[in-house]
Each structure stands twice: as C-alpha cells, then as structure tokens.
Amino acid sequence: MTPDQILTAHRAKPAVLHGLPERVVFCKRCVMSNQRPSTSPELVKRDTKIDTVGFDDDGVCHACKFLEIKKQIDWPSREKQLLQLLDKHRSKDGSWDVIVPGSGGKDSAYVSHILKAKYGMNPLTVTWPPHAYTDIGWKNFQQWLRKGGLDNVSLTPNPKVHATLTRLAFLNLLNPFQPFIIGQKNLAPRVALEKKVPLIMYGENQAEYHNKLVENASPLMSRAHYTAKADQKFFFGGVALEKLAEHGVRRGDLEPYLPIAEADAEKLGIEIHYMSYYHAWQPQENYYYSVEHTGFEPNPERSEGTYSRYASLDDRVDGFHYYTMFVKFGQGRAMNDAAHEIRDGHISREEAVALIHKYDGEFPKKYYQEFLDYIGIDEGQFVEAIDKNRSPHLWDYQGGEWKLKHRVS
Ligand SMILES: [Zn+2]
Structure with missing residues (x-):
C-alpha cells in the first residue's frame, strides 16, 4: 500500500478499536497505561471486548493500590x-x-x-x-x-x-x-x-x-x-x-x-x-532465589522490546506476543517490566519513563523470518494484520511513519 492508501484506510476505521477506553491515562505512580488488558485477552470466546486495568479517580492503577493493601x-x-x-x-x-x-x-x-x-x-x-x-x-x-x-x-x-x-x-x-x-x-x-x-x-x-x-x-x-x-x-x-x-x-x-x-x-x-x-511476591527475589537454588540463568542478551534479562525468555516467539500487545494497546514489554520494578522499588519513575521511550515497541527482528515461516504468512500479510489493528485513538500515521499519540511522561 502507498502512504496515502494507508492513511485513508486508517481514517476509515472506527475511532476506538478493541473496546478500549477512549481516554489514555498512565498511572501516576507506576507508568502503566489504562489500555492494558486486565486479563489474558478472552481465552476461549472470540475476543471482541477486552477488560482493561482498573484505575481510581486519583489516576492510580489498581496494581499500585494493591501494594498498599499488601x-x-x-x-x-x-x-x-x-x-x-x-x-x-x-x-x-x-x-x-x-x-x-x-x-x-x-x-x-x-x-x-x-x-x-x-x-x-x-x-x-x-x-x-x-x-x-x-x-x-x-x-x-x-x-x-x-x-x-x-x-x-x-x-x-x-x-x-x-x-x-x-x-x-x-x-x-x-x-x-x-x-x-x-x-x-x-x-x-x-x-x-x-x-x-x-x-x-x-x-x-x-x-x-x-x-x-x-x-x-x-x-x-x-x-x-x-x-x-x-x-x-x-x-x-x-x-x-x-x-x-x-x-x-x-x-x-x-x-x-x-x-x-x-x-x-x-x-x-x-x-x-x-x-x-x-508469600509476599517479589519477582526479583524469585530470580535471586532460583539462580541460587535451581541453577537458573538470565538471558545472555537483552530481550528485544525491553531492558530486562530475566523474564519470559524461553520462547523465540515471545517477542511477537509483546509486539502485538504494543500495537493493540500502545503498551509494550518495557512498560510492563518497568511498572513492576517501580512498584518493587527497584527503579524510579523517571528511569522507567526513559527506559520505556528507549525500548517499548522495539520490533522483534531477531526471529521475524522464523515467525513468518512458522505461521506460514508473508511480510505483506504481517504488515496488513498489524496496521489493521492500530486503533486511531492510539496511533497516527505521519510522514510515512506510525507514531503513538500518547506517550508516558
Ligand atoms: Zn500503577
């Protein structure tokens, strides 16, 4: 498709796809977006409407609220x-x-x-x-x-x-x-x-x-x-x-x-x-524990789309799970990781914002061809499916490039 055709197709879509909240809000404490699904998107039924994270009127997400309860x-x-x-x-x-x-x-x-x-x-x-x-x-x-x-x-x-x-x-x-x-x-x-x-x-x-x-x-x-x-x-x-x-x-x-x-x-x-x-659950503590007791090893290299090296690293297709989430919800793997780490007190909100701007939505190129071969589609079909699912309330197409309308700051 030419850039003009892409833009026309984008503008012809409903303003909000996937049943997401129309107004984009980022948690004041942990950076998480209110567009994030609250459950694994509908597991058995057709997933037309997705439940999203709970937020209170004060702009704080329920995961942060739970921290106080904890x-x-x-x-x-x-x-x-x-x-x-x-x-x-x-x-x-x-x-x-x-x-x-x-x-x-x-x-x-x-x-x-x-x-x-x-x-x-x-x-x-x-x-x-x-x-x-x-x-x-x-x-x-x-x-x-x-x-x-x-x-x-x-x-x-x-x-x-x-x-x-x-x-x-x-x-x-x-x-x-x-x-x-x-x-x-x-x-x-x-x-x-x-x-x-x-x-x-x-x-x-x-x-x-x-x-x-x-x-x-x-x-x-x-x-x-x-x-x-x-x-x-x-x-x-x-x-x-x-x-x-x-x-x-x-x-x-x-x-x-x-x-x-x-x-x-x-x-x-x-x-x-x-x-x-x-047990009070601390992912980083589990990491240290498993390194010591079960011989767990972190990824020798950073996972694409984030800065972390110890979560979700066993599947070559992982990157496409996070990348498609980023396309649908404007919220990727780095935001996920950073939000957890802020809540656990490992990084500051400021550091998190910088990491998200740097890594969130990074394209998982390492296993791209393998992924296409695995599901038996070509690059054109891949791009078409991706772009079709970009909701206009999240994405803009300008100067031949896709840009998120709202970024955490
Ligand atoms: Zn939060």
Whole structure:
C-alpha cells in the first residue's frame, strides 16, 4: 500500500478499536497505561471486548493500590494457612501431592523448590512447552528438573495444528499467543484429573498486577477460568470450533487445548492456589532465589522490546506476543517490566519513563523470518494484520511513519 492508501484506510476505521477506553491515562505512580488488558485477552470466546486495568479517580492503577493493601497483610498468618493446606495434601510415601505448572522460569522454579525443600511436598511439574525453545530456555528447563529432582509431564501439541491456530489467532485477533495461553492454562487441570492430584499451585495471581482487586482477596483461581460447562461453545483464533475443519483442524486435534468439565473438577476437588497469596511476591527475589537454588540463568542478551534479562525468555516467539500487545494497546514489554520494578522499588519513575521511550515497541527482528515461516504468512500479510489493528485513538500515521499519540511522561 502507498502512504496515502494507508492513511485513508486508517481514517476509515472506527475511532476506538478493541473496546478500549477512549481516554489514555498512565498511572501516576507506576507508568502503566489504562489500555492494558486486565486479563489474558478472552481465552476461549472470540475476543471482541477486552477488560482493561482498573484505575481510581486519583489516576492510580489498581496494581499500585494493591501494594498498599499488601503492606497491611499479616504474612505469618498467611503462611500458617499455607501450612494447613499443604498438611491436608502432603503424601506420606513421596507420591505426587501438588502440581506446579511452569517451564522452569524463575517463578515456577521458585515455587516448586520451596514446596519441596521447605514444605516437604512432592511436586509434579507440568509444562506446555514454548513454540520454539530458545537455547537458554531449554537449558533452564533442564536445570530446573535436574537440580530440583523433579518429575515433569510435558505435552507438546501437534506442531501443524498449533501453527494453524497461531496463524488464525494472529490474523483474526492479532493475538498470536492465544493458542499457547489456552493450552498452557488447561493442561495442569487435565493432568491433575488424570493423575488424581487435586492441588495445583501457581506462582503469582495475575490479579496481583492487573486483575480486579477483589480477586486478590482469595488464594484460589475461580473454577470458571479453567473448566467448561456441558454446553460451552469454543473459539480458537476467533473461529468457532465447528468451523475449524475448514482450516484442516478436527475436533480431536483440539483435545489438548480443551478445558476439563466443571463437574469433573468438582468431583475430584481440584483447586488452583496462588503462592503469591501466601508469600509476599517479589519477582526479583524469585530470580535471586532460583539462580541460587535451581541453577537458573538470565538471558545472555537483552530481550528485544525491553531492558530486562530475566523474564519470559524461553520462547523465540515471545517477542511477537509483546509486539502485538504494543500495537493493540500502545503498551509494550518495557512498560510492563518497568511498572513492576517501580512498584518493587527497584527503579524510579523517571528511569522507567526513559527506559520505556528507549525500548517499548522495539520490533522483534531477531526471529521475524522464523515467525513468518512458522505461521506460514508473508511480510505483506504481517504488515496488513498489524496496521489493521492500530486503533486511531492510539496511533497516527505521519510522514510515512506510525507514531503513538500518547506517550508516558
Ligand atoms: Zn500503577
């Protein structure tokens, strides 16, 4: 397309896409944008309307509000609650008594290690592998199991099916991670059911950051998030399950992605708990802990789109997850990382703003060709899908370039 055609197409769109808030606000404390989705964008249904981060009238986001609440929490009493829970489940003969989902990143390494070493549990780790392991991701995964002495169940989905779903999710929703997120989320409950281990322990409650504040008041993930009712309809990549046959994907191919039945979860008493409810959650502390105890290594190089080297580094496709978020919400990986680090007191707001201006939205060029080959599209289709999803309330097209209308300052 010529620049004029791009501009005409951009102006023909509705003013606000994706159901985002029309007014862009950045948190006065932590720099986070109010355009950020508060949950992983609709996991099963077609994602037309996205819930975004809560903000109070004083311009402070709910994740920052939670920080104040967190200071008031009686952590010793929370640990007692954890002990009671673990005492109820702990096996006497060393058989599995808790499931820890993860891929050997710093958070799952931390959770599985303290469950085993400090609390005498016998974790079964469960992994939905990345689309394509990075070298460092694969190394960390192996170290995690080896050093921790942990059993692991991994389920690698059919790569053809997974690539097809990822392509649809990219082209229809600009959310290439949707199939991965669905598979990952539903795998641990499936293994729990199969192995009859009802307790699942996650690391952080996403609510800790950007879900609704009320969700932080419970240690449990709501069952509605990971089970299905008998008459539930499913969508993958924005396509109804029944229509996927047109793309060469049959019902049976989707088995690994589907949630367990609500009735089965209830019968076995499956519960997903968050460690962040019982232990004050500090990503950087988890990093130091996992380096010391599980041999975790940070990325030898900076991840594209941010300045950080220790989060989300095991998948070569990661960069496209963050880049598409940046296009849809004007909020990228550096903003994510910086907001956490301000809240944890590691960097100042001023430093954060500078890092965001420098790195947010950086194009993930390292694995670009690999990504195009993986989902089977060409560069023209890539650019078209990207530009189609730039909401006019966030993006301007001037002098042959895309520019964000609002930047944090
Ligand atoms: Zn904030």
